[in-house]
Amino acid sequence: MKLQHALGGLEGLDTITPEIEVFVEPWEKRIFGIHTAMMALSNHLDTSIPDYAIDDVPTTFKSFWTWGHLRQGAEGMHPFEYFRLRYYEKWLGGISGFFVSEGYITQEELDARTAEFLEDSTAAAAPLPSGGAPAIDDQVVKYLKEGDSPMRPLEAPPKFSLGEQVKIKIVSPGAHSRLPGNLQGRVATVVKVYEGAFTYFFPTADGIGVPMPVYSLAFQPEDLWDESLIEPDSVYYNDIFEVYIEAA
Structure with missing residues (x-):
């Protein structure tokens, strides 16, 4: 792992104060949920163990996404930015960049939406949309229970x-x-x-x-x-x- 991701060999670091709360801000729960759903809907699951009938799930997410991709995005950050940002801020940046690179949204759309949230902090706590496809929910729950084995x-x-x-x-x-x-x-x-x-x-x-x-x-x-x-x-x-x- 690169320097900022493996601190065991470094000396002279300030004392690390761990977060007491798992999620500090409400939006962090959402970014965790988004990452989990992305893993559960990843297009590689048709060859994983256990096998998932991922092609039958009615999702518009058709990309390859795993824990490894999340870590790769974090390792690609500038070290100063990595230490400046909080844990889920790194997740947010990596996942947002991935959606832009994969063509799900444009950078302009992301910037405009970000500006809206900065103007109105309560917008990020708005209720989530309802009425999604039950088959997508079932796939996410199945993935949470059965996972994706590396063995x-x-x-x-x-x-x-x-x-x-x-x-x-x-x-x-x-x-x-x-x-x-x-x-x-x-x-x-x-x-x-x-x-x-x-x-x-x-x-x-x-x-x-x-x-x-x-x-x-x-x-x-x-x-x-x-x-x-x-x-x-x-x-x-x-x-x-x-x-x-x-x-x-």
């Missing part, structure tokens, strides 16, 4: 085994990565080889996207951080795709 049959045996020393590759993250940057080049011990193979929603420049083994790796904290930052007798664990690992 696939294992086609080749894992390259590494329990107890083996391995090294994390140094790779360019490209547009999107699932490898924390501060682990690159570090040595770890395999403490678990997960059963089966795991895929990712779409291919990335650094190698994930096809089914592969995933390992739980144990890192010694002194290999990652300054001694003053380490808790005594601690161990750091991380689950890593096989493509990011090489023999030590």
Whole structure:
């Protein structure tokens, strides 16, 4: 992951104060719901596990959208903007940009609607439209219950085994990565080889996207951080795709 998305290797950061409330503003519930509906109506679900009859759902949303796309949009932000904006503000920007890029709305329409909300803050709390297609609601509920599994049959045996020393590759993250940057080049011990193979929603420049083994790796904290930052007798664990690992 790029710098602003994996802070575990950085020093001198201010104390992080977590939000007590899950949703701070009413509109945040809506953007969460929109993202959930987009995942539930994504056009890739006809090949997912479990299989969904997504072509039979009467929705005008015909795009490919997953958690991975949401994260990719956030990783594409300027680091200063990433730290300036709150959590769901990043979601709002990424999803809005996606709808513009996919042609569902124009930038002019988005700007005009944004201006309306800025002039009247109560507009964002207006009741949602009613009378949607029940089949769409059913699909969203089904997706919430059954999800979209990353597990696939294992086609080749894992390259590494329990107890083996391995090294994390140094790779360019490209547009999107699932490898924390501060682990690159570090040595770890395999403490678990997960059963089966795991895929990712779409291919990335650094190698994930096809089914592969995933390992739980144990890192010694002194290999990652300054001694003053380490808790005594601690161990750091991380689950890593096989493509990011090489023999030590």
